[in-house]
Amino acid sequence: MASPGTFARLEESLAAAVRGQGADPGAGLLERPKDAGRGDYATGAALRLAKTLKQNPRAIAEELAETLAAHEDVEAAEVAGPGFVNLRLTPAARCAVVDAALAAGDSFGTQEASGRKVLLEFVSSNPTGPLHVGHGRAAALGDSLARILRAAGDQVATEYYLNDRGLQTDVLAASLWLRAVPGLQGEEKPLPAGAYQGDYMKEVAAAWRRRHPGGTLPEPPWLEFAWPDDREAGARLAEIARRELGEDFEALRKYAVEALGAMIETELRGFNVAFDRWFSERELATSGAIEAAIKKLEEGGHVYEKDGAKWFRSAAFGDDKDRVLVRANGELTYFAADVAYHADKAGRGADLLLALFGADHHGYVPRLRAAFEALGHDPAKLEFDIIQFVALVNAGDRIKMSTRAGSFALLADLIAAIGPDAARLHYVLARGDVHMDFDVGRAASRSNDNPVHYIQYAHARGCSLLAKWGGRVEELPAADPAHLGDERAAKVLAELNWYEPTLRQAARQREPHRVAHWLIALAGALHGYYDHVPVLGGDEAGLPARLALVAATRQALACGLALLGAGAPTKM
RNA sequence: GCGCCCGUAGCUCAAUGGAUAGAGCGGCGGCCUUCUAAGCCGUUGAUACAGGUUCGAAUCCUGUCGGGCGCGCCA
Numbered sequence: 001m002a003s004p005g006t007f008a009r010l011e012e013s014l015a016a017a018v019r020g021q022g023a024d025p026g027a028g029l030l031e032r033p034k035d036a037g038r039g040d041y042a043t044g045a046a047l048r049l050a051k052t053l054k055q056n057p058r059a060i061a062e063e064l065a066e067t068l069a070a071h072e073d074v075e076a077a078e079v080a081g082p083g084f085v086n087l088r089l090t091p092a093a094r095c096a097v098v099d100a101a102l103a104a105g106d107s108f109g110t111q112e113a114s115g116r117k118v119l120l121e122f123v124s125s126n127p128t129g130p131l132h133v134g135h136g137r138a139a140a141l142g143d144s145l146a147r148i149l150r151a152a153g154d155q156v157a158t159e160y161y162l163n164d165r166g167l168q169t170d171v172l173a174a175s176l177w178l179r180a181v182p183g184l185q186g187e188e189k190p191l192p193a194g195a196y197q198g199d200y201m202k203e204v205a206a207a208w209r210r211r212h213p214g215g216t217l218p219e220p221p222w223l224e225f226a227w228p229d230d231r232e233a234g235a236r237l238a239e240i241a242r243r244e245l246g247e248d249f250e251a252l253r254k255y256a257v258e259a260l261g262a263m264i265e266t267e268l269r270g271f272n273v274a275f276d277r278w279f280s281e282r283e284l285a286t287s288g289a290i291e292a293a294i295k296k297l298e299e300g301g302h303v304y305e306k307d308g309a310k311w312f313r314s315a316a317f318g319d320d321k322d323r324v325l326v327r328a329n330g331e332l333t334y335f336a337a338d339v340a341y342h343a344d345k346a347g348r349g350a351d352l353l354l355a356l357f358g359a360d361h362h363g364y365v366p367r368l369r370a371a372f373e374a375l376g377h378d379p380a381k382l383e384f385d386i387i388q389f390v391a392l393v394n395a396g397d398r399i400k401m402s403t404r405a406g407s408f409a410l411l412a413d414l415i416a417a418i419g420p421d422a423a424r425l426h427y428v429l430a431r432g433d434v435h436m437d438f439d440v441g442r443a444a445s446r447s448n449d450n451p452v453h454y455i456q457y458a459h460a461r462g463c464s465l466l467a468k469w470g471g472r473v474e475e476l477p478a479a480d481p482a483h484l485g486d487e488r489a490a491k492v493l494a495e496l497n498w499y500e501p502t503l504r505q506a507a508r509q510r511e512p513h514r515v516a517h518w519l520i521a522l523a524g525a526l527h528g529y530y531d532h533v534p535v536l537g538g539d540e541a542g543l544p545a546r547l548a549l550v551a552a553t554r555q556a557l558a559c560g561l562a563l564l565g566a567g568a569p570t571k572m
Numbered sequence: 573g574c575g576c577c578c579g580u581a582g583c584u585c586a587a588u589g590g591a592u593a594g595a596g597c598g599g600c601g602g603c604c605u606u607c608u609a610a611g612c613c614g615u616u617g618a619u620a621c622a623g624g625u626u627c628g629a630a631u632c633c634u635g636u637c638g639g640g641c642g643c644g645c646c647a
Contacts, residue, residue: 028588035592044590047627057627081591082627126647168647231646309645320575320643327645334647362576363642388577389640429596430585435578435640442584442597449584449597457610465607505588517586520595531603531612572610 005100005500006073006093007041014043017067021060023049027508032498039076039086040094040494046083057083091481097496098479101552108559109499114153119345120146122356123268124161127260128172130200131267133438134358134390136411140427141387142356143273144512144564151563152507157350160275161341164257165282166334171234172196172260173253174241179205180252181217192225194233204259211255218244257282267412271420272565281337284344290332293340293375294325302374312339317370338364339371346377353381354510356432359388385510387432393439409440418443418450421566425452428512428564451520455557456569458523458530462554463570465535466547473551476544483542484549488529492553495522499556503563512564519560526553 004012007030015025025045033042046061053060061083068085069077073093078086101108122142125135142158149156163169175196178189191197209215221244227236242249261278268274284290294310297303302313308328312335315322325336345353357364365384373379392409414423417440426443429451430436442449466473484493498518506514529535535546558568 026588031588031590033591034587034594038591042591044588044628047590050627084591128647163647166647231644234646307645311645324645329645331645333645359577359641361642365576386577386641391640426584433577434585437584439584451596453610454596457608461608461611468607509588513586517595520586524595527611528613530607531609534607536607572608 005497006089006096007497007501008504010041010068010071010073010087011501013071014045014064014068017064018045018049020067021049021053021063023052028505030501032494033086036490036494038080039078039088040497041087041089043085043087044083046079046085050083061085091485094490094493094497095479095481095484097493097499098484098548098552101496101555102473102476102548105555106559106562108555109503110151111153111500111504113155116154116352117350118149118154118156118352118354119159119348119350120149120156120354120356121159121161121345123273124163125264126163126168127257127264128168128196129198129260131264131411133392133409133411133414133440136271136414136423137390137427137432137436138356138358138387139268139271139273139411140424140565141432141512143271144424144428144515145354145356145510147563147565148503148506148512148515151503154352154507157276158274159277159279161279161281162261163281163334164261165285166337167234167238169253169257170238170242172256173245173249174237175201176205176208176252176256177217177241177245178220180208181219189222192233192237193227193229194235194237200263204256204263207259208252208255217248217252220244267415270415271411272424279341279344281341284337284340285332289344290336290340293343293371294332294336296343297325297339297371297374300374300376312367312371312374314367314370314374317373319366319370323367335364335367338368339375342368342372342382343375343377346372346375346381351381352383354383354385356385356387359386362386383510385432388435390436390438393437414440414443421456421561422450422452424565425455425516426450428516431511431513451516451523452566453572454527455519455523455561456567457572458526459554459557459561459568460570460572461530462526462550462557465530465550466554467570469536469547471547473547476548476551479548479552480542480545483545486533488525488532489546489549491525492522492529492549495525496552496556499560515560515563519557519564522553522556522560526550526557529553 011030014029018025018029029045030041030043033039043064046057046064049060050057058079061079065077065079065085068074068087073089074087075090076088080086104110120142123135123138125131146156146158171194175191178191178195179201221240224240227233245252294303297312302316303325304311304313309324310326311322312325313322323335324333326332369379369382372382422443426438495518502514502518506512533546535550538546561568
């Protein structure tokens with residue numbers, strides 16, 4: 001594994017040539033020309049360098065072309081237009097990727113270990129309800145990114161921050177109570193404002209009753225529950241539940257939080273997403289880490305008291321305003337816990353702390369960065385990538401998503417309707433930082449709207465060819481370029497050679513969608529090859545080369561699908 | 573009002589400051605007596621608007637218009 005492909009070697013020698021001219025090559029030196037007729041690769045480096053070097057771009061291009069033309073993989077390097085250099089690979093260099101893919105197998109494209117440790121947090125949805133389709137986007141992007149970073153050589157640990165304490169879990173406990181009181185089965189008592197209304201609470205309550213067949217809970221004081229649906233509604237309900245339930249309150253909360261956490265974990269597993277660690281906010285709190293973090297901020301002189309509360313001077317570190325750590329009533333804020341969480345992350349030796357935040361949390365980034373820096377950590381290690389919302393559409397109608405009201409489009413429903421692979425592919429088709437319209441009805445009804453079938457079908461077709469041939473791929477001789485010189489083969493080879501750059505770019509820019517779009521292009525190239533070149537029925541001499549090309553493409557499709565957490569069926 | 577993200581084909585999305593802005597779906601027209609027609613081939617059709625930066629702008633800057641999200645001693 002991990003020996004750099006043709007593209008990487010060429011880019012490095014180009015970078016060396018640029019450095020030789022006394023300039024910084026930067027990233028993305030080599031590109032692929034839109035028009036394949038210009039060659040395999042191209043670079044506009046000379047145009048970029050012209051200004052800093054104060055030279056004629058064409059003169060620079062001539063020098064670069066000369067250097068590149070001397071490269072063993074390059075057949076020709078020509079200067080074109082204002083200063084582009086177009087490269088044409090030797091047939092052998094173009095085909096080398098076929099043997100490389102077959103030799104590498106499932107680790108095709110895997111890059112050398114970078115030595116970098118990455119901690120990647122994503123989803124981290126509150127354990128108060130099932131995941132909806134918005135969480136699905138974060139799950140698909142985050143898990144794919146983890147796989148991509150690993151393939152690109154990083155050591156990645158994924159993590160889910162579980163908010164298993166605080167007011168919302170009090171409300172959750174209260175909601176369980178209201179659904180679990182004996183004798184209420186069958187009755188549809190309207191729940192008070194603030195309670196979690198979703199049907200899933202009935203299931204959790206039913207499970208709780210099965211677990212505690214003889215358990216008695218006090219009858220809720222239903223008449224007390226007439227209050228407006230405002231900010232305080234949840235707190236009022238929690239207070240009553242705590243009062244009425246006494247010791248049972250804690251047990252109910254523990255049960256509810258664990259049930260919801262397990263439910264979420266199960267849903268994610270069904271989506272092919274598994275976390276390395278579930279980080280409990282509750283454990284963080286009981287360990288005293290939050291107080292310790294606050295104390296450290298205080299020792300640094302970053303905390304002051306005002307109106308009975310403790311404030312962190314986040315504005316001194318670029319935030320819009322200062323933030324409360326400890327409220328006047330003595331309670332810690334959510335923010336305080338998050339500061340401690342990030343301090344904990346910082347102590348675990350990762351080189352990069354990556355977190356995917358929903359767009360509704362983007363305002364949180366400056367204060368977290370501020371606290372991180374104030375605690376003496378290097379803010380350059382922090383990276384927050386924002387995942388924009390998914391607007392769920394069904395045949396043109398927008399579907400509202402609200403956990404508390406219990407009306408939302410569930411991720412589980414989506415997966416049940418179109419399958420995990422189709423859902424994952426659909427999610428990662430778009431960049432994370434753009435808004436996305438997800439038309440469920442359409443994705444469910446016309447499966448061709450999702451490219452997963454196009455890609456998987458290409459894989460299955462390749463498998464079918466190899467099965468029909470019946471031989472062993474490992475025994476194929478090295479692919480002979482002489483038999484892969486046609487236009488259709490060239491398209492496939494071009495995409496195969498583009499896998500490694502795509503993977504690296506996706507990792508570097510945290511853009512899983514690049515892999516999805518590359519897969520579509522590779523699948524298209526194979527479909528075209530399949531429909532125009534008789535693989536098994538063509539001339540005998542070229543058979544091994546054609547089979548090797550198909551086998552390599554099948555392998556590359558499987559690798560790319562795996563990066564996105566999707567399967568590669570051998571039959572469809 | 574202020575801040576962040578965004579505006580590309582009828583729809584959903586691509587495009588590292590580069591060369592003629594690409595796919596899929598939809599529409600229209602072709603291709604199964606040969607390896608899976610969940611496919612292939614052709615065609616239709618777009619950078620919200622106005623300035624600016626430069627050899628070159630969908631991409632960077634300013635403004636306008638439109639959309640999403642946020643702006644609490646909630647979580």
